[in-house]
Amino acid sequence: MIENQDDHHVNVDFDERNVVAETNENFDLKRGLQARHLTMIAIGGTIGTGLFLGSGASIAQAGPGGALISYLVIGVMVFFMMSSLGEMATYLPISGSFNTYAKRFVDPALGFALGWNYWYSWATTIALEITAGAIVMQFWFPDVPSWVWSLILLFIMLSLNLFSVKGYGEAEYWFAMIKVITVILFIFVGILLDIGAIGKPKEYIGSKNFDHGTFHNGFKGLLSVFLVAGFSFQGTELVGIAAGESARPEKNVPKAIKQVFWRILLFYVLAILVVGLLVAYDNPNLLGNSQDVSVSPFTLAFKLTGFVSASHFMNAVILTTVLSAGNSALYAASRVLYNLALEGQAPQILTRVTKNGVPLLSLLVTAFIGCLAFLMSLYGEGKVYIWLINLSGVSGFIQWAGISFIHWRFRRAYVAQERPLEELAYRAKLYPFGPIFACTLTILVILGQGYSAFTSENGVDAQAVVAAYIGPPVFIALFLVYKFVKKTKIVPLLECDFDTGRRKLEEKVVLDIEEETKFWGKISKALF
Template structure:
């Protein structure tokens, strides 16, 4: 008799899915690191880089949306790579993504302590980190709706902050706030609008890519969305326009008010709220409490990122157990539909990684570096999986009318994503290659050989192969039957 398959419960509403996808890509990358982007590439270079990366991410999301509405499953990237490319790739993608987010949770709870030190500099850092991890674990063990509701409100705080920032920023540019009009003079200041030419723009691609990472969470939420056929496409279209609007206008305001030569723009640490470009703009407008307010918003962003990371890594581990890539224990769910064993395992790894920051700082830095490029590797896997899915779908005699959602401009979209992901991955630290700094190269690119080792280890052990297009299973999921189980 076949073993009964355990399913996570669907409980994410449409508003949850939209806000999770939006909140996933609005964080310290925008609130802090955007200043460094303007400094390195100038106002024009930063805007070009973020818009191009935003367009690429949109194509990526439509690719993911086409697959996620056809087959909505938790831990989608691993499943799609397994079904549409090669089981070895699914194995490598799954462990790569789980590792990425498990380490990110550790990084974020460490950052919580740094952010809290702004208000409480004399209290031990571990207290805040331990408290943050406990809160995040509790949210994720309760129910998927608890996670969705928490993310909705934390993401809403970030969105409201951006609206206020844009309003204050434009009033400052016009001289209504801050005493004098800055106008657009900083766009033609010295070497502006384009600084350092093409290399400057490419360097910002990396920053922009990290800023946008998290949008792919919409693919994982599809497995627990109440109506993925409607909520996923809606989230993708809403998120694209909001991302372009928020990032483009926010960077425009920063570049107009703060000259690219300002040393204040060099800050790229989430802990240094005093040199967040948002804080600087608020101060220029005469808002005295700017630093405290932005510190609270950044704290919300960091906790939101850790919360999303815990959810994403837990669902990926659950999915891998379902595929046979991880122990079966991690594929079991409790009465509330939560993969509790997978959640506990992820929490333990995050906690152990966090502890290495005290007992072995070098080990901690290596782990953080190893997770650095895994998000781009996941994007590469999504694009490749979709390219092969659509080709197999058409080759097997299907028509696009059979799909619930169509990706935009196929095959341009996935091909552009594949090319840009390769550019970003290998352009991550060009300076290290130029200087022959092999230790720096090893630190930066360690995730690439790790994924290659995972891929070939599984391939040679299980004798897998690239699945021929006419053998790929492109059949859609029957959600009605699944929900009855």
């Protein structure tokens, strides 16, 4: 929102070449996120129930070796995608940036489709998380209706987002900290159990669980875990969403990207390795109900140490995970919707923000849509709700492919306009291999994620095929409708806009960096 200093009327210019990013001081979004916030936002966005509950199922499907390879390959792909995003986000730090980058460097129709695709993905995720939260709470309070807990959790998430972006960052920081400490503790305990240092009875387990079923189910198992690993890593791109509200994007964003990749890869790969060492791939516990905390590999490991309250401990951690995921979903979706409104691709009224820099109406609209999706979940296994879940999940992969492709065009246009590479505060690694590899692999995952629907024992499962592939047609429809209505064209390389909203080095505001010298800043910097 831009306020005219002469007449105090709202006047937002939606001209394609003159969209002013949130970096302009007239905008009300606040740069309140420090480096530690960005790092933990990205880490917290990926460490969730997929690791705490789903890691065992991954080993059951592909064996310990297959699961390790799948997570390693997807982790490398995510690194290249994040590297591409980092180059653009440090040069043009804009909140909810994906649709703006697509509009400037590819085609406004692609920006429209990516923006609404990403907004929908996170808005639906809110419903999924509050539903999961209700299941977690019923572990302790089985007689309380699930909708009561869902409303309470939604209220908590909304409250955390209403105060300020710094409030969101602090909440996400501590949520992520709990998850990271739990993973580190699990890896440490798992190694001690494996070498026989602790446990009842104490025995040396070693690598005997790798001696059989290392690559269970062959290629089919490997592919199935590819998909699970991809879904597990979704959320890392939140660094790009938050760049526009980072105090020092040219420094904090690259730092977050570098730290996040190695730490997440380390956490996931080591956790998968430890699970594979402790529990055989054919252990019936790994094949249990994915919503049952008692069969989580983490719970099993802690129980082996004699920790009788392991289930309660893990349930509390998973509740934190749900709050973290829902908190991030509401934040990301509201910023994307706000940016769509700035670009003239959503109602202009959604650009209104509070004095604390919160896009209030975008936040409330997103929460409302999340509630509607939640109401559909009350029908249990309804077809429409299953389709919504699949549409939400696949949209994350579509977004990754879009980011990689946009960056390929970004760099080509940058070079075509003879701009010096030295002006890039952060350069993507192994360009052009990086974005091409990430984009190609992501598309293959999108195409292959319905593989099992074609290979079921009863032939082709038509309903499963529709549920798996409903996402891409919706995205293509958004793109084509906008392109037809607005008659947009691919932006020529020499006409790509690199200047609007850019913060030049000599114009950067002197920012308060005392945060890094505070006690918790030092602790997080040392550990993470």
